[in-house]
Amino acid sequence: MSPEVLSYIAGFLDGDGCINVQLVRRKDYRLGYQIRPSITFCQKRKHRAFLEWLQSVFQVGCIRERKDGMSEYSVAEVKGVEKVLSQLRPYIRLKQKQCDLVLEIVAELKHSARLSPQDFLALAKKVDAFEELNDSKKRTIKSSQVAEFMRVRHILIP
Amino acid sequence: MSPEVLSYIAGFLDGDGCINVQLVRRKDYRLGYQIRPSITFCQKRKHRAFLEWLQSVFQVGCIRERKDGMSEYSVAEVKGVEKVLSQLRPYIRLKQKQCDLVLEIVAELKHSARLSPQDFLALAKKVDAFEELNDSKKRTIKSSQVAEFMRVRHILIP
Numbered sequence: 001m002s003p004e005v006l007s008y009i010a011g012f013l014d015g016d017g018c019i020n021v022q023l024v025r026r027k028d029y030r031l032g033y034q035i036r037p038s039i040t041f042c043q044k045r046k047h048r049a050f051l052e053w054l055q056s057v058f059q060v061g062c063i064r065e066r067k068d069g070m071s072e073y074s075v076a077e078v079k080g081v082e083k084v085l086s087q088l089r090p091y092i093r094l095k096q097k098q099c100d101l102v103l104e105i106v107a108e109l110k111h112s113a114r115l116s117p118q119d120f121l122a123l124a125k126k127v128d129a130f131e132e133l134n135d136s137k138k139r140t141i142k143s144s145q146v147a148e149f150m151r152v153r154h155i156l157i158p
Numbered sequence: 159m160s161p162e163v164l165s166y167i168a169g170f171l172d173g174d175g176c177i178n179v180q181l182v183r184r185k186d187y188r189l190g191y192q193i194r195p196s197i198t199f200c201q202k203r204k205h206r207a208f209l210e211w212l213q214s215v216f217q218v219g220c221i222r223e224r225k226d227g228m229s230e231y232s233v234a235e236v237k238g239v240e241k242v243l244s245q246l247r248p249y250i251r252l253k254q255k256q257c258d259l260v261l262e263i264v265a266e267l268k269h270s271a272r273l274s275p276q277d278f279l280a281l282a283k284k285v286d287a288f289e290e291l292n293d294s295k296k297r298t299i300k301s302s303q304v305a306e307f308m309r310v311r312h313i314l315i316p
Contacts, residue, residue: 012169
């Protein structure tokens with residue numbers, strides 16, 4: 001990908017994109033929770049073609065029409081997020097902290113099948129830091145909740 | 159300026175910047191109104207350094223601290239707006255219409271001392287189109303108000 005295109009997208013991401021990582025409850029997961037990294041871009045539907053262009057650049061992620069009239073392009077699988085952020089990282093100027101933390105988490109998640117409960121909990125604590133970075137006002141699941149889950153299920157043996 | 163930097167800023171402008179042109183009442187102006195083009199970038203105060211970097215790239219415009227806790231970098235003089243937009247234009251992907259219309263208006267405003275009331279009113283009509291392009295919900299002055307002003311003051315002789 002050309003530096004100009006990546007640079008443009010990094011600017012767009014700094015201005016109007018979202019780099020995030022969240023804890024998501026998954027009843028069918030071994031440890032009860034998923035650590036879900038994501039990159040999201042929203043636009044009015046009239047600019048859906050722009051989101052399709054972004055998707056064509058990275059060849060990962062999905063576009064969906066939200067009920068509020070917006071189109072959303074999101075990349076939310078580990079390898080896709082790593083692919084996008086590792087390419088944009090040299091050009092990002094505002095969201096470096098978010099980018100680096102997600103890349104760090106993603107590097108460990110690639111081996112998530114082998115992650116011990118202790119390692120998973122350590123990662124979940126890194127996720128806690130994210131809410132503050134993004135000035136998020138949404139209610140999110142904290143690592144303390146994951147720890148409690150593991151304690152009750154006797155998953156985490158101290 | 160390097161294509162990478164301009165491309166980044168174009169992306170940021172498409173995502174979170176504002177290209178605008180407005181009619182502003184000016185009691186000391188010959189025709190009673192100013193056509194005011196502007197480019198604006200807002201960030202939380204913690205990112206003021208980013209706005210200072212933008213300002214250093216273009217060497218035009220001002221940064222101010224708003225009462226709502228945001229910092230704002232704006233370029234609002236004709237030559238400054240022309241300088242910034244003409245450099246960014248090749249890289250802009252979403253706000254081309256706004257960019258081209260402002261560049262068109264700005265090209266005529268450079269000779270504004272010589273603009274006849276008729277020409278000014280024709281330009282003011284182009285400004286009307288802007289509100290729609292930006293999905294603006296703010297109340298703005300329309301060209302019809304300028305026309306009425308000119309009629310009452312006998313500035314515009316049909």
